[in-house]
Amino acid sequence: MHIAIYLPLAIPVLAALAARLVADRLPPAAASWLLTASALALALASSAVLGLLALSALIRLPVVDAAGHLSRPVISRGDAVSVPVAVIAGGVLAAVVAAAARALWRRGTAIAAAYRRSRALPGVGEVVITEDAAADAYTIPGLPCRIVITQGMLRALPGTERDVLLAHERAHARNSHYLFTSVARLAAAANPLLRPVAAEVGYTVERWADERAAGATGDRALAARAIARAALASSAAPPVRDAALAALGMTGATHAVSGQPGTRRGPVSRLDRLRGLGPGPVPRRIAALLAPPPRRSLLLVAAALLLVVVSGASALEAARNLHQLIELAQGQG
Numbered sequence: 001m002h003i004a005i006y007l008p009l010a011i012p013v014l015a016a017l018a019a020r021l022v023a024d025r026l027p028p029a030a031a032s033w034l035l036t037a038s039a040l041a042l043a044l045a046s047s048a049v050l051g052l053l054a055l056s057a058l059i060r061l062p063v064v065d066a067a068g069h070l071s072r073p074v075i076s077r078g079d080a081v082s083v084p085v086a087v088i089a090g091g092v093l094a095a096v097v098a099a100a101a102r103a104l105w106r107r108g109t110a111i112a113a114a115y116r117r118s119r120a121l122p123g124v125g126e127v128v129i130t131e132d133a134a135a136d137a138y139t140i141p142g143l144p145c146r147i148v149i150t151q152g153m154l155r156a157l158p159g160t161e162r163d164v165l166l167a168h169e170r171a172h173a174r175n176s177h178y179l180f181t182s183v184a185r186l187a188a189a190a191n192p193l194l195r196p197v198a199a200e201v202g203y204t205v206e207r208w209a210d211e212r213a214a215g216a217t218g219d220r221a222l223a224a225r226a227i228a229r230a231a232l233a234s235s236a237a238p239p240v241r242d243a244a245l246a247a248l249g250m251t252g253a254t255h256a257v258s259g260q261p262g263t264r265r266g267p268v269s270r271l272d273r274l275r276g277l278g279p280g281p282v283p284r285r286i287a288a289l290l291a292p293p294p295r296r297s298l299l300l301v302a303a304a305l306l307l308v309v310v311s312g313a314s315a316l317e318a319a320r321n322l323h324q325l326i327e328l329a330q331g332q333g
Contacts, residue, residue, distance in 0.1 A: 005052065005318040008045040008311040012193035015042055015307055019200040022304055027294050028207035029175075034301060035204060036180045038308050039187035039197045045311040046191050047096055052318050053089035096190050103189035107182050111141055114178075118142025126173065127166065129154070135233035137165055145173035156233035161226035164213045168227070171212035177205040203281055210285055211293060224289040231282040 015038060023031050118140045121128045132150035140146045147169040157165060171177075184201035188194045214223035288294075 004314045005049055007314040008042070008049045011307050011311045012042050012046060012191055012197075015039070015304075016193055016196040018304065018307075019197040022300060023200040023204050023207070024288070025294060025297055025300055027296060028204045028211055030296060030301070032177075032180050032201060032204040032208055034304055035197055035201045036184050038304055039184045039194050039201070041308045042197075042311055043187035043190040043194060045308075045315045046193075047093065047100075048315045049318065050089045050093040050096065052315070052322055054086045054093060056086065056322055100186060100190040103186050107186060111178070111182070114141045115143070118146045121146050121148070126170070135230065135236070137169055137230065139169050139172040139177075141176075141178045145176070147173055153230065153233065157226060157229055160217070160222060161229060164217055164223045164226035165230055167213035167216040168209040168223075171209035172205070175205075175208065177208065180205050203284070206281065207285055207288060210289055214289060214293075220289050220293075224286045227282065227289070228286055 019035060022035055026034065119142065121140070126144065127147045127149065130148060130150050133152045134150060135152040135156045137147070137149045137153050140148060147166070149165070149169070153165070154162060181198075181202050184194075184198035188198035210223060210227060213226075214220045217223060
């Protein structure tokens with residue numbers, strides 16, 4: 001096997017380093033699609049390479065040669081990895097499969113529970129208002145998705161800012177943003193190096209909803225104020241979510257200001273003070289709303305796609321080389 005087979009194991013590191021740049025420089029919808037698809041592709045490529053590394057040394061074992069009628073001299077001359085490397089790769093692959101299966105089960109169970117919760121909500125409309133005094137707003141996956149807004153949140157926002165909040169949640173519902181975060185988290189479970197990419201997907205779907213809300217109201221500053229006020233109201237008295245929503249990470253527009261749910265902060269009267277609170281997701285989103293909307297960067301998209309293509313091509317080439325070696329060994333076995 002050539003050194004290129006190891007590229008799919010290294011490229012996720014580059015993807016993790018570039019994820020924030022993609023999230024900040026591209027329109028949120030484009031960034032969400034690009035990051036989610038890249039995470040999935042890179043996770044699959046790295047898992048495939050682990051399997052190829054294990055298999056390339058496995059075929060060198062005498063019992064496998066005999067069972068497959070393989071020529072030992074041909075296999076020995078082949079460019080195969082060492083047995084210790086194969087053992088390590090096999091162990092890592094087993095751990096990857098177990099982690100991905102566990103994550104898939106948990107995510108699927110949470111989505112199914114959310115669907116049941118959506119059907120159990122009162123009324124038939126898209127929006128459900130609850131009597132909860134805690135300020136909260138979120139979208140529940142379902143057919144269709146349902147939007148839950150508490151009385152506490154309605155009291156915290158003036159009328160125009162309520163329009164922003166509703167437009168934000170409708171963007172989540174109509175674009176099925178939970179699917180993007182679910183795929184990204186599954187990819188990160190299969191390859192922990194992709195966790196920063198999954199985290200940025202969580203951010204970009206919120207930014208996607210922010211931009212839709214700003215477009216619906218025609219006022220980016222108003223959207224920024226609404227998100228700031230909603231986040232402060234939510235963090236002042238953190239709402240309690242059920243297990244399914246917590247597992248899905250359903251945060252809506254009201255992530256805690258500092259990025260740590262449940263953290264209390266004093267009153268903030270100006271957006272500038274909110275933006276200076278720290279590196280949490282809400283200050284970052286507000287700063288993005290107060291700036292001009294991002295434009296498409298074909299160079300950045302091309303660079304991100306190139307990483308995916310190189311990773312996939314390396315895995316496919318390694319598979320082709322191994323297949324040719326096995327065919328040759330079978331022909332002379």
